Amino acid sequence: xxxxxxxxxxxxxxxPTRRSLIGWGGxxxxxxxxxxxxxxxxxxxxxxxxxxxxxxxxxxxxxxxxQAGIATAVQDRLHFAAFDVKTDDRAEFVQLMKDWTEAxxxxxxxxxxxxxxYGGLAEAPPxxxxxxxxxxxxxxxxxxxxxxxxxxxFGLTGRRPEALVDLPQFAGDNLDKSRTxxxxxxxxxxxxxxxxxxxxxxxxxxxxxxxxxxxxxxxxGKTSSTTPDAQTPRNLMGFKDGTRNIAGTETDRxxxxxxxxxxxxxAWMNGGSYxxxxxxxxxxxxxxxxxLQEQEDVFGRDKGTGAPVGKAKEHDKxxxxxxxxxxxxxxxxxxxxxxxxxxxxxYSFTDGTDGLGRLDAGLFFLAYMxxxxxxxxxxxxxxxxxxxxxxxxxxxxxxxxxVPPGVRDQDDWWGRTLLSEEA
Amino acid sequence: xxxxRRTVVSAVVSAACLTAVTGCTQKSAADDDAAIKVTAADAKxxxxxxxxxxxxxTLNIENTGSKATEVEIxxxxxxxxxxxxxxxxxxxxxxxxxxxxxxxxxxxxxGMKGLGVRQKLTVTGGSVAKxxxxxxxxxxxxxxxxxxxxxxxxxxxxxxxxxxxxxDLEAAKAAFAPSRVGWERTEPVAExxxxxxxxxxxxxxxxxxxxxxxxxxxxxxxxxxxxxxGADQKTLADELVNDLKDWQKRVGKAEITPTxxxxxxxxxxxxxxxxxxxxxxxxxxxxxxxDFQANVDGAQKAYELLKPVAQTKDKAxxxxxxxxxxxxxxxLATYHDAKTSDGFVSYDKxxxxxxxxxxxxxxxxxxxxxxxxxxxxx
Numbered sequence: 001x002x003x004x005x006x007x008x009x010x011x012x013x014x015x016p017t018r019r020s021l022i023g024w025g026g027x028x029x030x031x032x033x034x035x036x037x038x039x040x041x042x043x044x045x046x047x048x049x050x051x052x053x054x055x056x057x058x059x060x061x062x063x064x065x066x067q068a069g070i071a072t073a074v075q076d077r078l079h080f081a082a083f084d085v086k087t088d089d090r091a092e093f094v095q096l097m098k099d100w101t102e103a104x105x106x107x108x109x110x111x112x113x114x115x116x117x118y119g120g121l122a123e124a125p126p127x128x129x130x131x132x133x134x135x136x137x138x139x140x141x142x143x144x145x146x147x148x149x150x151x152x153x154f155g156l157t158g159r160r161p162e163a164l165v166d167l168p169q170f171a172g173d174n175l176d177k178s179r180t181x182x183x184x185x186x187x188x189x190x191x192x193x194x195x196x197x198x199x200x201x202x203x204x205x206x207x208x209x210x211x212x213x214x215x216x217x218x219x220x221g222k223t224s225s226t227t228p229d230a231q232t233p234r235n236l237m238g239f240k241d242g243t244r245n246i247a248g249t250e251t252d253r254x255x256x257x258x259x260x261x262x263x264x265x266x267a268w269m270n271g272g273s274y275x276x277x278x279x280x281x282x283x284x285x286x287x288x289x290x291x292l293q294e295q296e297d298v299f300g301r302d303k304g305t306g307a308p309v310g311k312a313k314e315h316d317k318x319x320x321x322x323x324x325x326x327x328x329x330x331x332x333x334x335x336x337x338x339x340x341x342x343x344x345x346x347y348s349f350t351d352g353t354d355g356l357g358r359l360d361a362g363l364f365f366l367a368y369m370x371x372x373x374x375x376x377x378x379x380x381x382x383x384x385x386x387x388x389x390x391x392x393x394x395x396x397x398x399x400x401x402x403v404p405p406g407v408r409d410q411d412d413w414w415g416r417t418l419l420s421e422e423a
Numbered sequence: 424x425x426x427x428r429r430t431v432v433s434a435v436v437s438a439a440c441l442t443a444v445t446g447c448t449q450k451s452a453a454d455d456d457a458a459i460k461v462t463a464a465d466a467k468x469x470x471x472x473x474x475x476x477x478x479x480x481t482l483n484i485e486n487t488g489s490k491a492t493e494v495e496i497x498x499x500x501x502x503x504x505x506x507x508x509x510x511x512x513x514x515x516x517x518x519x520x521x522x523x524x525x526x527x528x529x530x531x532x533x534g535m536k537g538l539g540v541r542q543k544l545t546v547t548g549g550s551v552a553k554x555x556x557x558x559x560x561x562x563x564x565x566x567x568x569x570x571x572x573x574x575x576x577x578x579x580x581x582x583x584x585x586x587x588x589x590x591d592l593e594a595a596k597a598a599f600a601p602s603r604v605g606w607e608r609t610e611p612v613a614e615x616x617x618x619x620x621x622x623x624x625x626x627x628x629x630x631x632x633x634x635x636x637x638x639x640x641x642x643x644x645x646x647x648x649x650x651x652x653g654a655d656q657k658t659l660a661d662e663l664v665n666d667l668k669d670w671q672k673r674v675g676k677a678e679i680t681p682t683x684x685x686x687x688x689x690x691x692x693x694x695x696x697x698x699x700x701x702x703x704x705x706x707x708x709x710x711x712x713x714d715f716q717a718n719v720d721g722a723q724k725a726y727e728l729l730k731p732v733a734q735t736k737d738k739a740x741x742x743x744x745x746x747x748x749x750x751x752x753x754x755l756a757t758y759h760d761a762k763t764s765d766g767f768v769s770y771d772k773x774x775x776x777x778x779x780x781x782x783x784x785x786x787x788x789x790x791x792x793x794x795x796x797x798x799x800x801x
Contacts, residue, residue: 121797123685124793208791209786209788212786
């Protein structure tokens with residue numbers, strides 16, 4: 001890997017880039033979608049990519065005050081990986097962050113890693129694994145998070161944010177250790193699954209010896225959107241999900257509920273956020289045998305239109321008291337929770353079958369928030385105790401991460417505000 | 424178990440007779456001007472000329488000593504161009520070979536043991552690619568290592584076979600893993616002879632249709648799973664010894680290059696990752712960690728020999744490799760168990776979390792090791 005300090009993408013672009021192979025892929029076609037990705041456009045400067053980041057083939061700007069992949073218009077596909085840190089050498093870890101940043105900068109722009117996937121020394125394995133050659137940037141975003149375990153290392157104990165708490169055991173949790181926790185995470189989202197997998201694979205490869213993948217999860221259908229004007233996606237239970245999610249354009253709500261700010265007590269996290277990941281297995285077969293009435297009662301929405309109980313349209317303001325007391329929407333709604341709001345960014349998953357002829361499928365829940373103690377924890381306490389949906393779901397994996405602020409420019413790197421000596 | 428790709432080290436036996444370098448012994452007398460007179464005594468080896476033109480060379484050999492001898496023409500890396508074994512005291516032999524320009528050695532090995540007494544031979548004319556002499560040294564030392572491993576394996580496999588033939592189940596089990604160590608250390612070389620590995624180291628799932636299951640793992644299943652030794656197993660034991668003696672004889676003819684050494688080291692780690700970490704290799708005996716250690720030892724040997732060159736070209740890489748070899752060896756050492764025949768904890772006692780840790784350590788080493796070949800040649 002090249003040092004980020006001394007290398008510009010232009011200087012390292014000698015190797016063929018994915019973009020140069022396929023041309024611009026209609027990056028200029030995004031006008032209609034520009035409003036949807038507006039927050040992204042505002043946050044990014046000085047790059048030659050489609051600022052809206054809402055066209056499926058385009059590149060989303062990597063640099064900005066916040067990391068891309070949070071308020072960014074939700075892409076269609078996910079590869080999420082949690083890592084354990086293996087090295088005890090702080091300098092080596094810092095170098096990895098720099099190397100990863102450079103690789104992420106290149107891949108999100110549709111370029112190959114290092115010296116590319118071919119054309120190098122015949123005796124050496126190529127730097128880039130090659131499967132994304134010829135594919136568009138596909139709005140790839142790469143978002144890094146730091147888990148609680150990282151702060152037990154490298155003398156970072158005193159820098160662990162108070163808001164990064166270990167999640168308590170919730171009622172009904174049946175967590176699989178091999179799908180839980182992690183010192184680091186990378187969320188790769190893209191409209192092409194191969195682009196997302198390529199990104200995780202190449203970062204993992206760069207990380208060997210310093211970090212090791214603990215678990216990873218593929219997701220295939222977005223279950224929430226940050227673009228409310230677009231059609232709300234459905235989860236695997238067939239219901240529209242995330243109707244009232246925070247939109248990428250809602251600067252005020254993002255500031256209030258998602259971005260860590262001045263006065264939150266952890267300066268290095270300013271502009272960052274906290275991420276909760278939960279692998280929620282659905283009891284698909286039982287759900288499918290459940291009557292329509294029961295299904296709609298469980299959610300508190302009409303299955304067809306997504307309209308709240310007693311209302312005509314999806315985006316009508318829900319009348320919560322019309323719903324059953326244990327209906328999912330009623331329990332989770334901000335109005336039932338003193339306004340608690342989180343930004344959901346989850347994906348459906350199906351990891352084949354479970355050996356008993358049942359789909360191993362469900363929701364890989366991802367939510368960003370300003371403070372885990374004021375976001376996910378109180379919400380999930382309530383849901384885990386009361387939600388009618390619990391009869392059909394089980395939380396089987398869990399992790400929490402502090403997501404640092406964005407990489408500002410060419411000289412910046414992931415985690416600098418936490419790890420650099422002058423920080 | 425054979426690696427899926429067998430590209431790097433290829434057997435040179437047939438190639439030697441057909442292509443650039445021909446090394447086929449002939450009985451015909453050839454007492455012409457181009458012939459080199461080789462006088463092989465018990466402690467001396469004299470040659471009538473030190474320089475010849477490229478093309479066909481003829482050695483007129485006479486054994487003036489008291490022991491049977493062997494005469495070889497060797498490449499700088501100790502690979503054999505041509506050889507004649509078992510030339511009795513007082514007898515003569517003519518050996519011919521086709522040689523390109525370059526530096527060679529003629530070796531007389533009285534008693535057919537050891538490195539022999541050497542004389543330089545320069546072949547002139549044509550052009551020849553120069554290689555870093557340190558790399559020739561590395562290749563020669565690795566060839567010697569491979570030969571040592573094969574030589575040391577024979578008595579160990581004989582002990583294993585003897586126990587099988589005596590019907591002594593426990594003694595056979597105890598001798599199983601140790602008999603594999605030399606093979607596992609140099610597996611890429613062994614596998615370069617495409618015909619030996621399928622006979623000695625195939626697992627049940629690796630059999631081709633109609634192929635008879637022979638070798639270590641067929642015996643492993645009999646000893647650990649079926650828990651009985653019959654006439655078939657005794658035959659298999661004899662065959663295993665014979666096949667491995669064949670390997671021992673042919674190690675000297677394997678084509679070994681600096682690149683193939685480096686890639687062979689990487690392939691040994693691939694072996695570990697694919698077959699040992701998963702517990703697939705020794706699924707009945709669970710002696711996988713013994714094979715694991717042997718694979719790592721062999722990779723480390725190749726690396727150490729190439730290191731003097733590699734570190735002048737990529738110091739960061741050799742620093743990382745030193746660190747990761749040490750880390751993996753240290754981790755493996757925590758699985759030592761003096762009470763078992765192979766010195767390691769039985770792999771069925773190694774937990775899922777421990778296997779993950781071993782796998783991480785293998786990845787941490789294999790990734791930089793994949794860059795060694797480039798560091799050696801660039």
